[in-house]
Amino acid sequence: MVTEVDVAGLLREVRGRSPLVQCITNSVVTGFTANALLALGAAPAMVDNLEEAPVFAGVADGLLINVGTLTAAVGETMLATARAAGDAGTPWVLDPVAVGGLPLRDRIASQLVPLRPAVIRGNASEVISLSGADGAGRGVDSTVETAQALGAARSLCERTGGVVAVSGPVDHIVSGGDVRTVSNGDPMMTKVTGVGCALGALTAAFAACAPAADAAFAATAVWTVAAEIAVERSSGPGSFGVQLLDALYALGPAQLARLDSSRLSASAAGACDPSRGPRT
Numbered sequence: 001m002v003t004e005v006d007v008a009g010l011l012r013e014v015r016g017r018s019p020l021v022q023c024i025t026n027s028v029v030t031g032f033t034a035n036a037l038l039a040l041g042a043a044p045a046m047v048d049n050l051e052e053a054p055v056f057a058g059v060a061d062g063l064l065i066n067v068g069t070l071t072a073a074v075g076e077t078m079l080a081t082a083r084a085a086g087d088a089g090t091p092w093v094l095d096p097v098a099v100g101g102l103p104l105r106d107r108i109a110s111q112l113v114p115l116r117p118a119v120i121r122g123n124a125s126e127v128i129s130l131s132g133a134d135g136a137g138r139g140v141d142s143t144v145e146t147a148q149a150l151g152a153a154r155s156l157c158e159r160t161g162g163v164v165a166v167s168g169p170v171d172h173i174v175s176g177g178d179v180r181t182v183s184n185g186d187p188m189m190t191k192v193t194g195v196g197c198a199l200g201a202l203t204a205a206f207a208a209c210a211p212a213a214d215a216a217f218a219a220t221a222v223w224t225v226a227a228e229i230a231v232e233r234s235s236g237p238g239s240f241g242v243q244l245l246d247a248l249y250a251l252g253p254a255q256l257a258r259l260d261s262s263r264l265s266a267s268a269a270g271a272c273d274p275s276r277g278p279r280t
Helices: 005-017 031-038 051-058 072-088 102-115 124-130 146-158 187-191 194-208 211-234 238-252
Strands: 020-024 044-046 062-066 092-095 119-123 161-166 170-175 180-182 261-264
Touching: 005 031, 005 194, 005 211, 020 031, 020 051, 020 072, 020 194, 031 044, 031 194, 031 238, 044 119, 051 072, 062 072, 062 194, 072 092, 092 102, 092 194, 102 124, 102 146, 119 124, 119 146, 119 194, 119 211, 124 146, 124 161, 146 161, 146 170, 161 194, 161 211, 170 211, 180 211, 187 194, 187 211, 187 238, 194 211, 211 238
Parallel strands: 020 044, 020 062, 062 092, 092 119, 119 161
Antiparallel strands: 161 170, 170 180, 180 261
């Protein structure tokens, strides 16, 4: 299991390598996402048009596909880019924002899953809906507890050979026969647009440097610990967003000592194969 010491090591690895992370993400959060990657120590690239994005996927070290503000044309770009990433061996992350009851994003997301994302990262409702069940979602909000999505997460990781990270008050990373949990974070994270979307990009950065399960765990750990620090230094959502970037930028082993994580029993996760690792 990844410990806080290992997370610190993976963070040093990301900062040392400065992986190039391509983002096809929703238009509401592009600036915040790019700044989060820069604060982490990665290099953002918002290359998201059909002519260039599939080509760039062969150059990038990691890729985020986020369906938040989807159009038919963007969906075509996402599918082509995910295929190109698979051909190139570029690990990619799927964020199925608001999947469940909206026809275009449901269709595109269902076509992306067989293209084998290294990590699927979403809230409980999104993960349940993506697996084919009714997630009882409400837009980008979840009305389901994260623990209720473990069966759906297990099903998805068996289908993709990857990892599923379920975000919520307690985050669950499902992979390889176990479930890792992260209990850090703060409700203020839900008050700033783009915090969840940025986590998908951070996960892609870590996936360029580590196996998918460790990448999802480390990204969740650094982001939620940074959020706790940011809350202590902020007075509301506006200052929290700024302080979150600052806390991520300054994060180190001393701050990561507050990481609250555990491992659930193997039977809770089932037998999924986290075979997708870093790009070599």
